[in-house]
Amino acid sequence: MRGRSYDTAYCSDPTCPGWDGVDRLYTGDSMVDEGEYIPNECPHCDHRLTGERELDAETAVATLLEVLDGADLLPSGLNIDELAVVRAVIEEVRRQAKTAKARALAKSLNTCARCHGRGEIVARSRSVGGGCVNDDWDTCPDCRGSGRVALGRTA
Numbered sequence: 001m002r003g004r005s006y007d008t009a010y011c012s013d014p015t016c017p018g019w020d021g022v023d024r025l026y027t028g029d030s031m032v033d034e035g036e037y038i039p040n041e042c043p044h045c046d047h048r049l050t051g052e053r054e055l056d057a058e059t060a061v062a063t064l065l066e067v068l069d070g071a072d073l074l075p076s077g078l079n080i081d082e083l084a085v086v087r088a089v090i091e092e093v094r095r096q097a098k099t100a101k102a103r104a105l106a107k108s109l110n111t112c113a114r115c116h117g118r119g120e121i122v123a124r125s126r127s128v129g130g131g132c133v134n135d136d137w138d139t140c141p142d143c144r145g146s147g148r149v150a151l152g153r154t155a
Contacts, residue, residue: 002035004028009049011042014057015087018042022049057082112143119145 005026011018022042027035042049061082068074070084111117139145 002026002029004035005050007037009037009051010053011045011047012048012050012054013042013045013090014055014083015090016042016045016047018044018047018049024049055086057086061085095153110148112140112147112149114142115140117147118145119143127130 005028006023007026008019008021008058013019022039022044025038029035029036037049040049041047056132061080064085065074065080107117112119113119119140120137122135124136125133126136128134140147143149
């Protein structure tokens with residue numbers, strides 16, 4: 001049986017202040033139940049907490065730095081903070097994902113509902129035999145083939 005104790009846990013997100021460590025409480029074992037850690041999630045960002053850091057920033061960045069150095073793109077004698085590089089990469093990937101999501105949302109809001117952005121709709125379908133169907137396509141009358149919603153005048 002283990003009693004109440006405090007230990008340090010680490011956030012799984014390197015961009016969070018909890019990456020450097022968060023104190024958490026182990027409630028202690030009882031005769032019936034096993035104890036639990038409080039909190040289980042990082043108080044800064046709600047990511048999960050682990051007993052040790054899952055990402056080795058030095059190893060993660062080493063190959064990239066070797067390639068850049070081999071191409072003479074890095075100044076000589078440079079002391080690089082690998083964790084700062086990892087954090088910059090994560091922030092950039094998150095920014096690109098947010099931009100892509102915003103573009104997809106804008107496109108979906110502006111896409112013609114009848115043709116789903118294709119610009120064409122199936123006008124006629126005829127059976128060719130054996131369960132096969134041949135479709136005849138026409139220009140979508142709602143968007144006139146553009147695939148985008150035709151915005152009308154409101155006033």
